[in-house]
Amino acid sequence: MAEPTTVSPELEQRLAQLSGAEVAVVMPALTTTESLREAVALVRRALDGLAPENRTVVAHPDGALADPAHPTDGAVLLPLPFGAMNGFPGPGQHLAEMYRAVFRLSHRLGVRACALVGSDPALLSADALRRLVAPVLEQNFDLITPLYLRGRFEGLLLSAVVAPLVRALYGRRILFPLGADVGMSSRLVERQLALPPAGRDGLPVWLPTDAVCAGLQVGQAQLGIPLPVRRDPPEVSEVLVQVLGPLFLDLERNAASWQKVRGSQSVPVFGPARWLVDEPGTVEVGRMIDTFRLGYRDLQGLWSGVLPPATLVELKRLTVPAPAFRLPDELWARIVYDFALAHRLRIMSRDHLIRAMTPLYLAWVASYADEVATALPLGVEYRLEQVGAAFEAQKPYLVSRWRWPDRFIP
Amino acid sequence: MWDQVRQALNESVSRVVAGIANLLPAFVALLLALLTAAVLGWLLAFILRRFLRSVDFDGQMKRLGFADWVPGQSPSHLVARTAMWLVILLGFMIGVTAFDAALTSALAMRLFQYVPNLIAALLVLAVGVVLARFIARGVLISAVNRNLQHAALLSMGVKWMLLVMAAAMALEHLGIGGRIVHLAFGLLFGGIVLTLALAIGLGSKDMVSRSLERQAAKPEEEPEPFRHL
Numbered sequence: 001m002a003e004p005t006t007v008s009p010e011l012e013q014r015l016a017q018l019s020g021a022e023v024a025v026v027m028p029a030l031t032t033t034e035s036l037r038e039a040v041a042l043v044r045r046a047l048d049g050l051a052p053e054n055r056t057v058v059a060h061p062d063g064a065l066a067d068p069a070h071p072t073d074g075a076v077l078l079p080l081p082f083g084a085m086n087g088f089p090g091p092g093q094h095l096a097e098m099y100r101a102v103f104r105l106s107h108r109l110g111v112r113a114c115a116l117v118g119s120d121p122a123l124l125s126a127d128a129l130r131r132l133v134a135p136v137l138e139q140n141f142d143l144i145t146p147l148y149l150r151g152r153f154e155g156l157l158l159s160a161v162v163a164p165l166v167r168a169l170y171g172r173r174i175l176f177p178l179g180a181d182v183g184m185s186s187r188l189v190e191r192q193l194a195l196p197p198a199g200r201d202g203l204p205v206w207l208p209t210d211a212v213c214a215g216l217q218v219g220q221a222q223l224g225i226p227l228p229v230r231r232d233p234p235e236v237s238e239v240l241v242q243v244l245g246p247l248f249l250d251l252e253r254n255a256a257s258w259q260k261v262r263g264s265q266s267v268p269v270f271g272p273a274r275w276l277v278d279e280p281g282t283v284e285v286g287r288m289i290d291t292f293r294l295g296y297r298d299l300q301g302l303w304s305g306v307l308p309p310a311t312l313v314e315l316k317r318l319t320v321p322a323p324a325f326r327l328p329d330e331l332w333a334r335i336v337y338d339f340a341l342a343h344r345l346r347i348m349s350r351d352h353l354i355r356a357m358t359p360l361y362l363a364w365v366a367s368y369a370d371e372v373a374t375a376l377p378l379g380v381e382y383r384l385e386q387v388g389a390a391f392e393a394q395k396p397y398l399v400s401r402w403r404w405p406d407r408f409i410p
Numbered sequence: 411m412w413d414q415v416r417q418a419l420n421e422s423v424s425r426v427v428a429g430i431a432n433l434l435p436a437f438v439a440l441l442l443a444l445l446t447a448a449v450l451g452w453l454l455a456f457i458l459r460r461f462l463r464s465v466d467f468d469g470q471m472k473r474l475g476f477a478d479w480v481p482g483q484s485p486s487h488l489v490a491r492t493a494m495w496l497v498i499l500l501g502f503m504i505g506v507t508a509f510d511a512a513l514t515s516a517l518a519m520r521l522f523q524y525v526p527n528l529i530a531a532l533l534v535l536a537v538g539v540v541l542a543r544f545i546a547r548g549v550l551i552s553a554v555n556r557n558l559q560h561a562a563l564l565s566m567g568v569k570w571m572l573l574v575m576a577a578a579m580a581l582e583h584l585g586i587g588g589r590i591v592h593l594a595f596g597l598l599f600g601g602i603v604l605t606l607a608l609a610i611g612l613g614s615k616d617m618v619s620r621s622l623e624r625q626a627a628k629p630e631e632e633p634e635p636f637r638h639l
Binding site: 229281287302 | 548550557559636
């Protein structure tokens with residue numbers, strides 16, 4: 001079932017020395033011996049009473065420790081066949097290979113649970129790490145996605161597209177489907193190794209969706225750390241390409257599954273469920289609205305190949321100056337669905353298509369920011385709940401267009 | 411004397427009639443060849459169109475991004491039309507052979523020698539048009555996303571520059587124009603660059619200097635509160 005392992009002879013020798021393990025904690029962000037020592041202590045505290053220490057493996061990037069064969073404080077260490085990651089994982093860091101390597105090692109070790117800690121382990125508490133592993137070991141969960149603390153204007157693409165789309169299509173209300181820290185069961189690892197790796201590169205949006213499609217149990221763990229941010233964030237259109245490209249591909253791959261899903265259900269949260277940490281304030285959204293209006297003027301020719309006439313008429317209304325700029329959630333949901341369909345039909349170059357969506361996404365951000373800037377935390381959460389509900393309500397529109405893409409939509 | 415005139419007239423009339431009589435079969439043969447070629451071409455185009463439609467040729471071309479460079483016509487229609495006209499051209503050449511075999515074979519040889527140039531020119535032009543549209547679209551999207559007010563103008567400029575370049579390359583392959591094409595192309599490009607330089611150097615001098623001054627004096631910007639990922 002599993003694909004053949006491709007590990008170096010040194011790693012093969014090290015794996016042969018280990019007679020299996022119960023838990024593997026993979027920490028690709030470790031860079032020094034000192035950080036590794038601290039991480040080992042963290043793992044020891046986190047898994048106290050959950051798994052015996054000699055059955056717990058801490059996997060670190062190759063080169064994080066001068067002598068990989070030498071144990072730190074008696075812990076079982078294993079070098080990974082890739083270098084240290086530079087902060088929040090980006091597509092340029094061979095994410096797909098990294099995930100495949102983690103799956104293969106977990107399979108070879110025969111672990112019951114594997115925690116992949118992509119954030120800086122120095123920020124993580126023992127309780128948070130425990131929440132990633134304990135539900136897998138004790139309650140038969142298969143995937144634990146992270147909950148981070150974040151401001152109302154952070155992770156906007158997750159709030160605007162990824163989380164609502166996963167909720168509407170796959171029926172699970174996962175707040176951070178693209179988190180850098182996850183807990184995985186052996187069932188999930190075996191499942192991933194059995195799936196073809198083609199099309200599963202880029203950001204791992206496929207991890208929760210594959211799990212849901214396979215009927216595996218998904219949970220969320222509050223990590224109590226800020227949402228990891230990339231040190232040099234790319235411009236908005238590039239972010240859209242990096243996130244929506246894999247997401248739309250995943251949608252195409254799982255079309256047979258999500259068309260059968262009706263409604264959505266909440267996903268259990270381990271630890272505090274609150275995640276909003278900032279204070280209300282004012283923001284400047286004029287530039288984003290300008291970009292949208294410019295997009296409507298100059299990109300209308302491209303949009304008309306993607307969006308139906310009624311949507312274009314509604315967008316035209318938004319170009320007229322008004323006291324408040326509001327992009328209705330239903331309209332936004334239909335726009336995202338139309339772009340997903342255009343991506344599938346290859347109406348134009350996929351890269352161009354997603355980049356052409358940028359002014360529309362900025363219009364959503366401007367509308368959302370204007371609405372929630374002065375709202376209380378509960379108001380912000382309620383607002384995002386409305387976005388998710390709108391995506392769910394508009395799902396029949398996507399199903400209909402997906403099945404009969406040539407049918408005329410007024 | 412009148413007898414001589416009549417005789418000369420008779421001879422010339424009979425020569426002309428004989429000439430026409432000689433040409434008429436060849437002319438009828440040309441017409442017949444053209445008619446047959448037209449019927450065959452139409453039939454071939456019909457079959458080709460049906461076949462291409464059955465294998466979803468248009469859809470595949472659309473997916474590959476080759477559909478939007480033949481606006482108003484589907485790629486299968488274009489292929490069928492090209493095939494039909496090639497058959498008609500063949501029929502015409504067969505018909506012309508009926509007049510003078512030596513002349514037409516020489517003409518055919520020259521035409522066939524020219525065919526590779528024609529194909530290369532068409533290929534250059536087609537690739538140029540596809541590339542121009544693709545790059546212009548990319549420029550337009552990037553410029554809009556950067557909030558540039560003249561995004562459409564910029565994109566159109568890029569598109570026409572690439573189209574002119576492709577056309578110049580195609581003409582060179584066809585051997586048309588020769589040095590005139592080189593000269594015109596150089597003048598056009600040089601003109602565009604000079605115009606831009608003058609526009610910025612003279613027209614927007616103050617604006618550019620103000621913008622540079624602002625850039626130099628600008629304090630470290632506050633990070634935007636928006637994080638997308």
